[in-house]
Amino acid sequence: MIPEISLDDYFTHILPPLPESLNGKVDAIVQNLKDSGVITPRGRWKGFPRNPKAFEKKTVVFKKLSEIFDAFFVEPNIVSHHQRGDKSRPDGFVKEKNTEGKLKVEPTHAWVDLAHPQEFKLEDDPSGVDNDASKVVYSMHQILALDPRRRFTTGSTIENCTTRLWFYNRSPFFTTESFDFIKDHERLVHLYLSLAFSSSTDSGWEPSIKVSRVDPVTRERTYEISVSTKQGDKVVTETYKTVMILSEVSTDDMGRAARIWLVVDSNGYYRVLKDLWLDKNRAPEHEIRQEILRDVFKTQNQAAVDRLKSHMLTPLAHCKVCIEGVEDDTIAVMMLFQLKVVGALSPQTAESVSQSLNSQPPPNSQHESKEARAPKVHARYHYRIVFAEYATTIYDERNLGNIFRSVEDVLCALVQATSTGMRQSQGVSWVTLSMPNSALIPSAHEIRTGTPYFMAAEALSHAYLFQSQPLPTTIRLPFRLDCQPQRDDDSIINDEALALAPAPPFIYNGLHDLESIWWILIFVLFFNEDKAHPSPRPEERQSEMNHRFNGRMDSTYRRDFFRIKFSEKFDAVSRFMSPSFRQSLCTLLSLSQSLQEAYTLSEKDYPDINDSPEIIPYMEWRTAVKSESLLKATSMIELHHVKARAQASFDSPTSGAGRKRERGGDLELLDEQKSKKSKWARDDSGRSRNNVNAE
Incomplete structure (x- = not known):
């Protein structure tokens, strides 16, 4: 379900403001267009004597949008380029032009230069709405994902005459009520003037990050x-x-x-x-x-x-x-206030849209009631920090023994931090862990935060998952260094009982820190192999990698893997890993068993949760990861990356000819046709006019 806001809110609070010289003059500009014949006596744009659906090729009909404002037009087969190697084609876009000297080595149309992607369809039907929605969200996502200078972006879709505007930033994304661009002249004029004359900051670029050089080979x-x-x-x-x-x-x-x-x-x-x-x-x-x-x-x-x-x-x-x-944030600065949601657009087949936002697929209806409930929008602020130290990251470390040694250092730090009586490690940069609640904030935090790859199962689910498991004993079991999974039928979580129990506020605790470390180690083993002893079943490993590390916050694969399946499928997992990883996997199995026992002890009196540091198995974990036999075996292993990442949870829309996402290596730009270019113009205030591109 995609929240809708009113057009008035969008034009007032989202679009870049018009320059002072144009304030209050939209109606006069429309009248001038009528007087000059750009708008005909029939109330239609001169280039649109008929509705778009009467034409056969959208590249012909929607090209006429550029003629309305003498805008910079781009042929649809030009590829927006980024060094990650992504190929895709928004039907149109706004492109910033640097008057102080463009970097000549940049591709003609790179994702980092584009704003306000546009998607067009000749027919106004549910499938066209779905297709345009998935494409424009994909394009807006690409803009924010590939360019560190970008704070937000806008976009638009047109199906026949039906026009919707879009907004995407680091917290919410939404669309607007629709309008008819053929008849609503004031809306279209205001939209294009706003985009054409906006400053780069108003259009979503970050002024404190500047490009100093572009490599002519790698870009x-x-x-x-x-x-x-x-x-x-x-x-x-x-x-x-x-x-x-x-x-x-x-x-x-x-x-x-x-x-x-x-x-x-x-x-x-x-x-x-x-x-x-x-x-x-x-x-x-x-x-x-x-x-x-x-x-x-x-x-x-x-x-x-x-x-x-x-x-x-x-x-x-x-x-x-x-x-x-x-101070920049996603609500007060970008949106000025909490926008009122007046409805919801629910594409019938929006898998690519829902996956991109890590949410459940929307219901099968094109539009929901105007009484649709507004989704929660969590404000975020933009923060930077610079550290003195630089070292090899765990991801780039090639010696498996060194990775276990670094984990032992992290455990030492966690022991000292929690010995003060603090509930958790507070997310300080000593390793990439989930970001827990700050002790400076007295109330529980309701947002699942952290890198999804490494978040604890409970943090990912935002619920306590171990309260229904019976304790095997009243005291902690001795730490096991064996490789045999231990589980009986009574250890299965009773989900029905869990659902009936009153749910207390979920609060992050130190056990979640340990589980994040566990997931980091699992990640290392899944994404690497011993260079001397590669995986005998790489296809199985890749399939499991895609399931466990798909990056989706709603995924249950990792939760169930930690709770049950790693123990159940230990032998199967061992078979598709490098044979020399066996001892490391044994250690991780023991760590997971120890941690699950601690979880059960913590939640045995649910809804009362015992989050005292005494139940956290720090010492047992330290003993395991600094084991002489483990370090001796792992120090001889040279890791080799098997793939840069798991299969992306966000992919380009599969519908639409030629829209294909590729990540392998640099890709050449497709042959480009020369485009029409409008001359530079300045408004009365002296601001440079951006170039508007539309198909």
Whole structure:
């Protein structure tokens, strides 16, 4: 179900504002168009004597939209390019042109230059609505996922005469009520004037990230990123130049869009810069770190603080990103206020749309009641932090033994952090874990946050999953280092009883931190193989990889895998992994059994949850991962990536000729036909006019 807002709200609060020279002049411009014959006495656009469905080829009929404003027109077979190798074709778009010298090595039409993608259909029928919706959402997603400078984007779809406008950012996405572009002249004129004369900031580009270089061969872009840190009464701004991307695993889904770069500061030192969108009621990372260290000092001593610091990254600079002096967020700045939802568009076949948003497929009706309930929209703010340390990431580490050693360091840090009485690790950057609740926020947080690949099963489900399992004993079982799955029929969770029990507020705890570590280790084994002893069944491994790590927040594959199936299918999993991974898998099996026992102990008095640090098996886990036999065996294993990622949960729409998503290597642009280009124009205020492209 796609929420709809009113056209008045969209034009008032979403579209870029018109320049002062055009304020209040839309009606006069429409009248001028009538006087000049662009709008005929019959009240139709001159280029549209008949409705679009009367024509046979949309590339002919919708091209006439460009003639209305003498806009920059692009033939439909030009490919929007990005170095990831994605090929797709929005039917039209707005393209920003840099008057200060365009980077010549860029493809003519790259995703990073495009805004307001448009999709067209000649017929106004449910299948056309579905197809256009999936395509425009895909295009808007691509724009945000591939370009770190982008804060939001807009789009539009037209089926025959029926026009809808779209909005997509790091939190909500929605469409509008429809209007007839043939008859509603004022709407169409306002829309195109707004897009043509808007500034890059108003159109969704981030002004504090600039492109400094584009590699002529790989087309990789180097960015200059500014971070403005408050130091007392002063604000100190440092600009960092990117060297390479370390992680952008979160950018393919609508959400925090976390990107991490290796950067160089103005003095030539390597640093690490993290850029992401945090939930509005989450404390920034540098404040959480300070709170943890203060608590450690209060409950222990300075030596304990120093030990903990040795496991934590050191912040050098940090800021909440501002747009024209105002802290940027997905509601107050981008949308100005909480928009009122007046209806819902529910495509009949919107699998690609629903998958892109990690949601359940919508009901089989084209449009729902105007009384449709507004979905919850969680505000996020834009945050950056720079760290002093740079090291090899777990993802890039090639020695399996070193990965287990790094996990032991993380466990040491977690022990020290939770020894202060804090409920959890607070999401400080010592490893890529799920982002738990901040101790600075007294109430439970209702949003499932974190990288879906590594989120605990309970955090992913946002529910307690182990309360119905009987405790095998009143005390914790000894930690097992054997490889035999242990499970009886009574250990199956009673889902019916779970559903009938009153549900307490779900609160993240330290057990979820351990499970995130477990998922990181599982991820390492699934996405790698021993270079000397490769997997005997790579197809089975790939299939399991796609299920376990599809990136969808509503997926139950990983939840059930941790709760039950890893133990049940241990031998099957072992058969499609590299043979030398057997001991590592045995360790992970024991870790999961130990953790599930702790979960059961924590939830045995449900709805009362025992989240005390004493039940968390830190010491048992440390003993397991630093086992001499494990480290000896794994230190001889050189890891080899088997695939860059699991099969994407978001893919290009399968409908529509030629729309195909490819990720392997750089792809050449298709042959381009020369396009008509409107001359540069400036409005009365001196602002450069963007070029509007439409088919």
